[in-house]
Amino acid sequence: MIGPCAGPLHILHLEDSDLDAELIEAELEKLDHPVVIERVMTRDAFAAAAQPGRHDIILADYVLPTFDGVSALGIAREQCPDIPFIFCSGTLGEDVAVEALKNGATDYVTKQRLDRMSRTVLRALAEAQGRAEKRAAEDALQALNETLETRIAERTRELAEANAELKRQIGERERVEEALRLNQRLEAVGQLTSGVAHDFNNLLTVIAGNIEFLERAVADERSRRRLNMMRGAAERGANLTAQLLAFSRRQRLEPTPVGLNETVAAMRDLLQSSIGGAVQIETTLQTDLWPALVDATQIELVILNLAINARDAMAVGGRLTVETANVIVTGPPTRPEQPQPGEYVMVSVSDTGTGMAPEVLSRVFEPFFTTKEVGKGSGLGLAQVFGFVKQSGGGIRIDTVLGEGTSIKVYLPRVERDGAAVRSAPVPVDCNVAHPPGSAARLLVVDDDAEVREVTTTRLSEAGYEVREAASGLQALAALEVDPCVDLVVLDFAMPGMNGAEAAIEIQNRWPGIPVLFVTGFADTTALTQAGAVGADAIVLKPFRDGELERKVASALGSPSRRCDCSATARWRCTSSICSPSRCSTISACGRHCSTA
Structure with a gap:
C-alpha cells in the first residue's frame, strides 16, 4: 500500500500525552514515507474523525483520563470497520491485549517497545490491503454469480440470433441460386423454343403455301377434303408455334391503355360458359383501378387461360374469384416470374382446387410440363402466360396451398400518371415509290x-x-x-x-x-x-x-x-403526273419517277 507512487499515509492518533505522541511520531518517520497525523484526545473528537476513507490507520492509547481505548475501538469498528486499529499503550497487559484483539483490534504495541511500531504498521496496512482485495474479489465473484445466469441467457440468445441469421443467409443464398438456375433454365428453353418455332413456321409456310397452290389444281372432292385436312393441321401447327413464341417473348404485342375492370366484366359470360355451371364465379374489382398498358386481346386470353386451369383444378366444382387491384411492389423478386419493384395493375384468378406441390410449382412455367392426363393439356398455357406477362413488362406471383387452392396474380404495367400510354415513337417514312398509270408494282x-x-x-x-x-x-x-x-x-x-x-x-x-x-x-x-x-x-x-x-x-x-414527296426547292424533278409540285426532295423519294432538273 505504501510505495513510491502512493500518497502520504493518513493516521488518526488517539493520545493524551504530548511526550508519547512525539515519540510515536518519531518512530513513524522511520517508515521512510510521508505521514499525515491527525491527533485527538476526546471521545467527541475521535468520533468525528473516525470516518470511512479519511484515514489509512488508527493508533490509540488504551487508557485516557476521560476516555478509554476499548470505547474508541467500538466507535471505530462501527463507523469505519475497514481501517486497521492498533493499540499503543504502556499499561497494556497480555490478557488485556488478547481481549482487545478478540474485540477487533488489528494489533498492539507497547510504549516500551516503540521500535516495533514501523513493522506493526506496515503489517497492519498489508493485511488491510489483502482483506480489501479479498473482499473485492468476493464481491466480484458474487456479482459474477448473480449475473452469470443472465449473461448465459444473453449469450445463448446472441448465439441463437447469429445461428438464425446464418441460416437465413444460407437460405437466401440457396433461394437466389435456385432462382438463378430456374431463370437460366427458362431462358435456355425460351431460346430453344423460339428457334424451333421459327424453323417450324418456315416449314409450315412451305406446306400451307403449296396446299393453297394444289387446291387450285385439284378438282375432285376427295382430294380437296384431304387438302382441307392438311390445311387444318398446318393451322394447328401455326397456333402451336404462336404459343411457343408467346413463352419465348417473341410475339408481336400492341400495348394500349386497357381498363381491366371493364375487361373482366365483359368476359363474365364467356368465363361462365367456359368453366361450366358447377363453378361459382365471384369478382372483386377495385373502383379506382389504374389503366393497364397491355395488349387488349392477349390479356383476355390470359384471363381465360387461367380460368380454364382453375376449372381443371376443381374436379367437383368450387369457387373461382377474379380480382383487380392497384399494387405497389417494393421488394425485389424472389423468383424469375415475379415483378420488379414498381407500380402495377394486378388481376388475379383464384380457385378452391387441389393446389400445387412444391415440385410442380418449381416447373409450372416450363413449356410442355403438365400434370394433366394425356390428351387433356399441352403444357403451354402457363408458359404462354409467363411469356406474355414478362414481355409486357410485368410479372406473376403464385400463392398455393396443397389441398386448398391456388391464386395466380398477374402484375401489368400501369399507364403513366398523365394517362398517356407509353408507346414506341413511329419511325418517320419519307415517301413511297410512285407508279405511272398501268404499270405493275x-x-x-x-x-x-x-x-x-x-x-x-x-x-x-x-x-x-x-x-x-x-x-x-x-x-x-x-x-x-x-x-x-x-x-x-x-x-x-x-x-x-x-x-x-x-x-x-x-x-x-x-x-x-x-x-x-x-x-x-x-x-x-x-x-x-x-x-x-x-x-x-x-x-x-x-x-x-x-x-x-x-x-x-x-x-x-x-x-x-x-x-411521292416533292419540294420546289430541291434539284430533282418528278417526271410522273402523280407527283406535285414538280420537284422531288431526293432521287430516292420518287424513285424512277425523278430526274435532274
Whole structure:
C-alpha cells in the first residue's frame, strides 16, 4: 500500500500525552514515507474523525483520563470497520491485549517497545490491503454469480440470433441460386423454343403455301377434303408455334391503355360458359383501378387461360374469384416470374382446387410440363402466360396451398400518371415509290429459305406484281445498288448474317423512299420498331393465312403516307403526273419517277 507512487499515509492518533505522541511520531518517520497525523484526545473528537476513507490507520492509547481505548475501538469498528486499529499503550497487559484483539483490534504495541511500531504498521496496512482485495474479489465473484445466469441467457440468445441469421443467409443464398438456375433454365428453353418455332413456321409456310397452290389444281372432292385436312393441321401447327413464341417473348404485342375492370366484366359470360355451371364465379374489382398498358386481346386470353386451369383444378366444382387491384411492389423478386419493384395493375384468378406441390410449382412455367392426363393439356398455357406477362413488362406471383387452392396474380404495367400510354415513337417514312398509270408494282422478296421464298414469290406473282428475289440482306442491298427502282421490299426477319431488322435500317438510310414489309415466324418487336415496322400492317406472320400477305402488300403500296414527296426547292424533278409540285426532295423519294432538273 505504501510505495513510491502512493500518497502520504493518513493516521488518526488517539493520545493524551504530548511526550508519547512525539515519540510515536518519531518512530513513524522511520517508515521512510510521508505521514499525515491527525491527533485527538476526546471521545467527541475521535468520533468525528473516525470516518470511512479519511484515514489509512488508527493508533490509540488504551487508557485516557476521560476516555478509554476499548470505547474508541467500538466507535471505530462501527463507523469505519475497514481501517486497521492498533493499540499503543504502556499499561497494556497480555490478557488485556488478547481481549482487545478478540474485540477487533488489528494489533498492539507497547510504549516500551516503540521500535516495533514501523513493522506493526506496515503489517497492519498489508493485511488491510489483502482483506480489501479479498473482499473485492468476493464481491466480484458474487456479482459474477448473480449475473452469470443472465449473461448465459444473453449469450445463448446472441448465439441463437447469429445461428438464425446464418441460416437465413444460407437460405437466401440457396433461394437466389435456385432462382438463378430456374431463370437460366427458362431462358435456355425460351431460346430453344423460339428457334424451333421459327424453323417450324418456315416449314409450315412451305406446306400451307403449296396446299393453297394444289387446291387450285385439284378438282375432285376427295382430294380437296384431304387438302382441307392438311390445311387444318398446318393451322394447328401455326397456333402451336404462336404459343411457343408467346413463352419465348417473341410475339408481336400492341400495348394500349386497357381498363381491366371493364375487361373482366365483359368476359363474365364467356368465363361462365367456359368453366361450366358447377363453378361459382365471384369478382372483386377495385373502383379506382389504374389503366393497364397491355395488349387488349392477349390479356383476355390470359384471363381465360387461367380460368380454364382453375376449372381443371376443381374436379367437383368450387369457387373461382377474379380480382383487380392497384399494387405497389417494393421488394425485389424472389423468383424469375415475379415483378420488379414498381407500380402495377394486378388481376388475379383464384380457385378452391387441389393446389400445387412444391415440385410442380418449381416447373409450372416450363413449356410442355403438365400434370394433366394425356390428351387433356399441352403444357403451354402457363408458359404462354409467363411469356406474355414478362414481355409486357410485368410479372406473376403464385400463392398455393396443397389441398386448398391456388391464386395466380398477374402484375401489368400501369399507364403513366398523365394517362398517356407509353408507346414506341413511329419511325418517320419519307415517301413511297410512285407508279405511272398501268404499270405493275415491283417487289423485292428477301428470304434465306429458298422454299419459303418460292412460295412467297409465287403468291405475289399470281397477285400481279413484278417480283425480284434475294437470298440475304447483303444480296438485297447489292440488288438495290444496281437497280433501286423497287416499290416495296418484302423482308424476312430471321436470316443468318445481316438479319431483317439490320437490312431494313440500312435500306431506309440509303433509300428512304422504299417501304419495307416484314415476314417473320418470330420477331423481336423492339428491333422491328427500330427498323421501321409500325403497327400490325407492317408485319406478316408465317405461315401465311387467308390472303394476309397479298392484303398487306397492297396496303403498303397504297398507303397515302408513302406517296411521292416533292419540294420546289430541291434539284430533282418528278417526271410522273402523280407527283406535285414538280420537284422531288431526293432521287430516292420518287424513285424512277425523278430526274435532274
